[in-house]
Amino acid sequence: MVRIALDAGHGQDTYEQRNAKGIETNGEVFEEHQFNASVVSFLKEFLEYNGFSVLLTQPLYGKEVSLKERTDLANRTDVDLFWSVHANASNDPYTRGSCCFYWHSSDEGKRLAYLFAKHMQHSGIHLHGDGVHASKIGEWTNFHVIRETKMVAILTENGFMTNEEDLALMKTSEYRRKVARNHAQAISEYFGHTYRNPEQQWESIASWKQEAVEWLYEEGLLEGEEWKQKVNDPLPLWAQAIVFKRLYDRLNG
Numbered sequence: 001m002v003r004i005a006l007d008a009g010h011g012q013d014t015y016e017q018r019n020a021k022g023i024e025t026n027g028e029v030f031e032e033h034q035f036n037a038s039v040v041s042f043l044k045e046f047l048e049y050n051g052f053s054v055l056l057t058q059p060l061y062g063k064e065v066s067l068k069e070r071t072d073l074a075n076r077t078d079v080d081l082f083w084s085v086h087a088n089a090s091n092d093p094y095t096r097g098s099c100c101f102y103w104h105s106s107d108e109g110k111r112l113a114y115l116f117a118k119h120m121q122h123s124g125i126h127l128h129g130d131g132v133h134a135s136k137i138g139e140w141t142n143f144h145v146i147r148e149t150k151m152v153a154i155l156t157e158n159g160f161m162t163n164e165e166d167l168a169l170m171k172t173s174e175y176r177r178k179v180a181r182n183h184a185q186a187i188s189e190y191f192g193h194t195y196r197n198p199e200q201q202w203e204s205i206a207s208w209k210q211e212a213v214e215w216l217y218e219e220g221l222l223e224g225e226e227w228k229q230k231v232n233d234p235l236p237l238w239a240q241a242i243v244f245k246r247l248y249d250r251l252n253g
Protein backbone atom coordinates (compact mmCIF):
# COMPACT_ATOMS: atom_id res chain seq x y z
CA MET A 1 0.00 0.00 0.00
CA VAL A 2 1.33 3.44 -0.95
CA ARG A 3 1.93 5.58 2.14
CA ILE A 4 1.51 9.35 2.07
CA ALA A 5 2.62 11.76 4.82
CA LEU A 6 0.28 14.74 4.95
CA ASP A 7 1.79 17.75 6.67
CA ALA A 8 -0.67 20.48 7.67
CA GLY A 9 1.43 23.64 8.00
CA HIS A 10 1.81 25.13 11.53
CA GLY A 11 -0.50 24.45 14.51
CA GLN A 12 -3.65 25.65 16.19
CA ASP A 13 -1.53 27.68 18.64
CA THR A 14 0.85 29.23 16.07
CA TYR A 15 -1.01 32.45 15.33
CA GLU A 16 -1.72 33.20 18.98
CA GLN A 17 1.89 32.63 20.05
CA ARG A 18 3.74 34.40 17.29
CA ASN A 19 1.16 36.71 15.78
CA ALA A 20 2.19 35.19 12.46
CA LYS A 21 0.80 32.69 9.98
CA GLY A 22 -2.57 34.34 9.76
CA ILE A 23 -4.19 37.64 8.95
CA GLU A 24 -6.64 39.98 10.61
CA THR A 25 -9.04 41.90 8.39
CA ASN A 26 -11.83 44.06 9.79
CA GLY A 27 -11.39 42.49 13.21
CA GLU A 28 -11.77 38.98 11.83
CA VAL A 29 -8.81 36.61 12.17
CA PHE A 30 -8.01 34.04 9.51
CA GLU A 31 -5.47 31.54 10.82
CA GLU A 32 -3.37 29.70 8.30
CA HIS A 33 -3.36 26.43 10.24
CA GLN A 34 -7.13 26.24 10.23
CA PHE A 35 -7.17 26.44 6.44
CA ASN A 36 -4.31 23.93 6.14
CA ALA A 37 -5.98 21.50 8.56
CA SER A 38 -9.25 21.76 6.70
CA VAL A 39 -7.63 20.99 3.32
CA VAL A 40 -5.68 18.09 4.85
CA SER A 41 -8.80 16.59 6.43
CA PHE A 42 -10.52 16.49 3.02
CA LEU A 43 -7.34 15.24 1.36
CA LYS A 44 -6.93 12.44 3.89
CA GLU A 45 -10.47 11.28 3.21
CA PHE A 46 -10.01 11.43 -0.59
CA LEU A 47 -6.70 9.54 -0.50
CA GLU A 48 -7.98 6.84 1.83
CA TYR A 49 -11.01 6.38 -0.41
CA ASN A 50 -8.53 5.79 -3.24
CA GLY A 51 -6.64 3.13 -1.32
CA PHE A 52 -3.69 5.18 -0.07
CA SER A 53 -2.56 5.00 3.53
CA VAL A 54 -2.14 8.37 5.25
CA LEU A 55 0.18 9.50 8.04
CA LEU A 56 -0.42 12.91 9.64
CA THR A 57 2.78 14.66 10.73
CA GLN A 58 0.79 17.41 12.48
CA PRO A 59 -2.43 16.65 14.37
CA LEU A 60 -5.24 18.60 12.71
CA TYR A 61 -6.37 21.55 14.85
CA GLY A 62 -3.69 20.49 17.36
CA LYS A 63 -0.62 22.13 18.91
CA GLU A 64 2.25 22.97 16.55
CA VAL A 65 4.76 20.19 15.86
CA SER A 66 8.35 21.26 15.08
CA LEU A 67 9.65 20.93 11.52
CA LYS A 68 12.30 18.43 12.63
CA GLU A 69 9.73 16.21 14.32
CA ARG A 70 7.65 16.27 11.15
CA THR A 71 10.48 15.17 8.84
CA ASP A 72 11.90 12.72 11.42
CA LEU A 73 8.51 10.99 11.62
CA ALA A 74 8.18 10.78 7.83
CA ASN A 75 11.75 9.46 7.41
CA ARG A 76 11.39 6.96 10.26
CA THR A 77 8.06 5.69 8.92
CA ASP A 78 9.56 5.45 5.46
CA VAL A 79 6.53 6.91 3.67
CA ASP A 80 6.48 7.03 -0.13
CA LEU A 81 5.61 10.69 -0.48
CA PHE A 82 5.58 13.79 1.74
CA TRP A 83 3.10 16.57 1.05
CA SER A 84 2.98 19.81 3.01
CA VAL A 85 -0.05 22.10 2.77
CA HIS A 86 0.19 25.87 3.35
CA ALA A 87 -1.29 29.26 2.52
CA ASN A 88 0.86 32.17 1.40
CA ALA A 89 1.31 35.81 2.48
CA SER A 90 2.88 38.83 0.80
CA ASN A 91 3.43 42.53 1.46
CA ASP A 92 1.83 43.18 -1.92
CA PRO A 93 -1.97 42.86 -1.61
CA TYR A 94 -2.27 42.26 -5.37
CA THR A 95 -0.08 39.15 -5.34
CA ARG A 96 -2.29 36.11 -5.61
CA GLY A 97 -2.44 32.51 -6.80
CA SER A 98 -1.22 29.06 -5.81
CA CYS A 99 2.19 27.50 -6.23
CA CYS A 100 4.37 24.66 -5.02
CA PHE A 101 7.97 23.79 -4.21
CA TYR A 102 10.10 20.69 -4.86
CA TRP A 103 13.77 19.95 -4.16
CA HIS A 104 15.76 21.23 -7.16
CA SER A 105 17.72 18.03 -7.79
CA SER A 106 14.70 15.72 -7.58
CA ASP A 107 13.26 14.77 -10.98
CA GLU A 108 10.42 12.98 -9.23
CA GLY A 109 9.67 16.06 -7.14
CA LYS A 110 9.58 18.12 -10.30
CA ARG A 111 7.21 15.69 -11.99
CA LEU A 112 4.91 15.78 -8.95
CA ALA A 113 5.05 19.58 -8.81
CA TYR A 114 3.97 19.93 -12.42
CA LEU A 115 1.13 17.46 -11.88
CA PHE A 116 -0.08 19.62 -9.00
CA ALA A 117 0.11 22.79 -11.13
CA LYS A 118 -1.71 21.08 -13.98
CA HIS A 119 -4.62 19.92 -11.86
CA MET A 120 -4.94 23.25 -10.07
CA GLN A 121 -4.98 25.11 -13.37
CA HIS A 122 -7.47 22.74 -15.01
CA SER A 123 -9.86 23.25 -12.13
CA GLY A 124 -9.76 27.03 -12.68
CA ILE A 125 -7.52 27.96 -9.74
CA HIS A 126 -5.24 30.93 -10.37
CA LEU A 127 -1.53 30.03 -10.36
CA HIS A 128 1.21 32.32 -9.10
CA GLY A 129 3.63 32.45 -12.06
CA ASP A 130 3.74 28.96 -13.57
CA GLY A 131 3.01 27.63 -10.10
CA VAL A 132 6.25 25.68 -9.67
CA HIS A 133 9.44 26.62 -7.81
CA ALA A 134 12.64 24.65 -7.21
CA SER A 135 13.90 24.68 -3.60
CA LYS A 136 17.64 25.26 -3.12
CA ILE A 137 20.07 25.83 -0.26
CA GLY A 138 20.94 29.51 0.05
CA GLU A 139 17.67 30.71 -1.46
CA TRP A 140 14.34 31.71 0.08
CA THR A 141 12.93 28.45 -1.27
CA ASN A 142 15.14 26.40 1.07
CA PHE A 143 12.32 24.82 3.08
CA HIS A 144 13.16 22.36 5.84
CA VAL A 145 10.42 19.87 5.00
CA ILE A 146 11.52 19.65 1.35
CA ARG A 147 15.24 19.50 2.12
CA GLU A 148 15.19 17.06 5.06
CA THR A 149 12.79 14.44 3.72
CA LYS A 150 14.28 11.34 2.15
CA MET A 151 11.30 10.60 -0.08
CA VAL A 152 9.76 12.70 -2.84
CA ALA A 153 8.40 15.84 -1.18
CA ILE A 154 6.33 18.84 -2.15
CA LEU A 155 5.07 21.94 -0.36
CA THR A 156 2.02 23.75 -1.70
CA GLU A 157 0.90 27.32 -1.07
CA ASN A 158 -2.78 27.43 -1.87
CA GLY A 159 -3.49 31.11 -2.32
CA PHE A 160 -2.45 34.35 -0.60
CA MET A 161 -4.17 35.24 2.67
CA THR A 162 -3.08 38.83 1.95
CA ASN A 163 -5.06 39.03 -1.30
CA GLU A 164 -8.74 39.87 -1.02
CA GLU A 165 -9.94 37.52 -3.77
CA ASP A 166 -7.81 34.58 -2.65
CA LEU A 167 -8.83 35.09 0.98
CA ALA A 168 -12.53 35.13 0.10
CA LEU A 169 -12.08 31.80 -1.70
CA MET A 170 -9.98 30.30 1.08
CA LYS A 171 -12.73 30.95 3.60
CA THR A 172 -15.13 28.66 1.73
CA SER A 173 -15.43 24.97 2.30
CA GLU A 174 -15.96 24.51 -1.46
CA TYR A 175 -12.52 25.94 -2.31
CA ARG A 176 -10.81 23.87 0.39
CA ARG A 177 -12.39 20.74 -1.01
CA LYS A 178 -11.39 21.71 -4.56
CA VAL A 179 -7.77 22.23 -3.49
CA ALA A 180 -7.79 18.87 -1.71
CA ARG A 181 -9.25 17.20 -4.80
CA ASN A 182 -6.43 18.61 -6.98
CA HIS A 183 -3.83 17.39 -4.49
CA ALA A 184 -5.42 13.91 -4.46
CA GLN A 185 -5.62 13.83 -8.27
CA ALA A 186 -1.96 14.82 -8.61
CA ILE A 187 -0.90 12.12 -6.12
CA SER A 188 -3.04 9.52 -7.90
CA GLU A 189 -1.62 10.41 -11.30
CA TYR A 190 1.92 10.36 -9.91
CA PHE A 191 1.43 6.76 -8.76
CA GLY A 192 -0.39 5.75 -11.95
CA HIS A 193 -3.69 5.26 -10.13
CA THR A 194 -7.03 6.17 -11.74
CA TYR A 195 -8.65 8.66 -9.38
CA ARG A 196 -12.09 7.80 -8.02
CA ASN A 197 -14.22 10.67 -6.79
CA PRO A 198 -15.57 10.22 -3.25
CA GLU A 199 -17.36 13.55 -3.11
CA GLN A 200 -20.99 12.67 -3.83
CA GLN A 201 -21.72 12.85 -0.12
CA TRP A 202 -20.12 16.30 0.11
CA GLU A 203 -21.92 17.64 -2.94
CA SER A 204 -25.26 16.85 -1.34
CA ILE A 205 -24.41 18.94 1.75
CA ALA A 206 -24.94 22.71 1.55
CA SER A 207 -21.66 24.59 2.00
CA TRP A 208 -23.05 26.77 4.81
CA LYS A 209 -23.67 23.59 6.80
CA GLN A 210 -20.10 22.40 6.20
CA GLU A 211 -18.73 25.77 7.16
CA ALA A 212 -20.74 25.79 10.40
CA VAL A 213 -19.22 22.43 11.33
CA GLU A 214 -15.72 23.63 10.32
CA TRP A 215 -16.16 26.47 12.79
CA LEU A 216 -16.69 24.00 15.65
CA TYR A 217 -13.33 22.41 14.78
CA GLU A 218 -11.56 25.73 14.45
CA GLU A 219 -12.80 26.76 17.88
CA GLY A 220 -11.73 23.42 19.36
CA LEU A 221 -15.32 22.63 20.39
CA LEU A 222 -15.47 19.48 18.27
CA GLU A 223 -12.64 16.99 17.68
CA GLY A 224 -12.23 13.83 15.62
CA GLU A 225 -12.47 13.81 11.85
CA GLU A 226 -15.23 11.20 11.74
CA TRP A 227 -17.84 13.86 12.57
CA LYS A 228 -16.92 15.80 9.44
CA GLN A 229 -18.49 13.08 7.35
CA LYS A 230 -21.71 13.18 9.36
CA VAL A 231 -22.73 16.79 8.79
CA ASN A 232 -26.39 15.82 8.24
CA ASP A 233 -26.52 13.24 11.03
CA PRO A 234 -27.66 13.81 14.61
CA LEU A 235 -24.96 14.32 17.23
CA PRO A 236 -25.36 11.78 20.09
CA LEU A 237 -26.22 13.23 23.47
CA TRP A 238 -22.79 12.46 24.96
CA ALA A 239 -21.06 14.30 22.12
CA GLN A 240 -23.37 17.28 22.53
CA ALA A 241 -22.56 17.22 26.24
CA ILE A 242 -18.83 17.44 25.43
CA VAL A 243 -19.39 20.37 23.08
CA PHE A 244 -21.48 22.16 25.75
CA LYS A 245 -18.91 21.43 28.44
CA ARG A 246 -16.10 22.91 26.32
CA LEU A 247 -18.22 25.96 25.59
CA TYR A 248 -19.10 26.33 29.28
CA ASP A 249 -15.44 26.04 30.34
CA ARG A 250 -14.46 28.57 27.69
CA LEU A 251 -17.07 31.10 28.81
CA ASN A 252 -16.03 30.66 32.44
CA GLY A 253 -12.36 31.19 31.57
Ligand SMILES: [Zn+2]
Nearest residue numbers: 009032086087
Ligand atom coordinates in the same frame (compact mmCIF):
# COMPACT_ATOMS: atom_id res chain seq x y z
ZN1 LIG B 1 2.64 28.24 6.11
